[in-house]
Amino acid sequence: MRDFPSCFGENAVQIADSSSSTGSKTAQNLVACVYQCQLRGRSCLITLTWCKNLMSQGLSVGIGDSTNQSLCKVDIKPWLFSKRKGSKSVKLHDSTNIDIYWDFSSAKFGSGPEPLEGFCFAIASDRQTVLLLGDMKKEAFKKTAPTPMPGNAVFVARREHIFGKKVFYTKARFCDNGQTHDLMIECDTISTNDPCLIIRVNTKNVMQVKHLRWKFRGNHTILVDGLPVEVFWDVHNWLFGTSVGSAVFMFKTSMLHWSHSPRFRDSQSHPLGFSLILYVWNHE
Incomplete structure (x- = not known):
């Protein structure tokens, strides 16, 4: 048998909501997704890790270069007990400035930790959208870019934790x-x-x-x-x-x-x- 490929070093399937077969279904508590994006003309990897426990939900954002070297990591506080809408400006290790914007104030969730609808999440640099997720794109563009531009992000990896x-x-x-x-x-x-x-x-x-x-x-x-x-x-x-x-x-x-x-x-x-x-x- 060949060795297992790296979870995030290659590419990934796209997944919808998942569940388990226990008597009382146990919601999965961690989903990590990796997107290959273009940042100032260079390839980068953006990892979103959605987590959920009995008390709250949260999101961690990691940005790395094409060699998987970390450029920055940002934790967004659990939005069940803090504001669900906000933004943050971050300077990467290579001095690139990025802006992160999120709005989960109307988000609806299923059994997993990811929002299903009523949300937006965006990352921009130099007023150009790098990554845009969710169904509230107009709201995101108001914060990240003066005019809507098609995103070039490619969903390349996903890891799920499932219980049953x-x-x-x-x-x-x-x-x-x-x-x-x-x-x-x-x-x-x-x-x-x-x-x-x-x-x-x-x-x-x-x-x-x-x-x-x-x-x-x-x-x-x-x-x-x-x-x-x-x-x-x-x-x-x-x-x-x-x-x-x-x-x-x-x-x-x-x-x-x-x-x-x-x-x-x-x-x-x-x-x-x-x-x-x-x-x-x-x-x-």
Whole structure:
């Protein structure tokens, strides 16, 4: 088996809201997304880490260069107990000035830590938008840029933490602007002497690994939307670790079919493709 690619060093799938299969569904508490952006004509990586606990929710923003060297990190205070609307100016290590603007005052949330609608988040430099998220773009442009300009940010990586017992769910798109699929991972490591791993896409079995105690790590290629998707898995901690140990899954596709797209022509520092990385906690 090949080594797992780096969670954020390459590219990622786009994900919708996710949940678990516990009796009372446990909301995931951490989602990290990485965007490849252009900052003053140079490629940079912007990482947004959304977190949620019983008391509050929060957002951490990290900016790095194309070599993953950190340029700055900004923590936005939990907005359940502080103002949900604000802005901040930051000077990067290379003396570049950026402005961060957010408005979560009307945000609606699902089971995860990310807002679903009624929000905006923007990063700008020299009055040009670098990254813009949310459905309140007009409000963001008033703060970040004099005239609306199409963004050049590309969603390149995502990591999710999901909790459950035997069955775990999420939603994913395996290509840019592609169809959203229901993704299910099923694995019973407690009630059987010979655990089996099953992965379904839109309720269809696409992969089954028997004799899991001997095959707790591996990779296999499946087809989704006619595209080859390579699945990597590591369930060692589920089988031989603690009862609440995590497994790791990666779903990686090749984007060579879209290499003609202008969005990816300048992505020289990152191989073309999407991948989804899941940390799945078998929570008993």
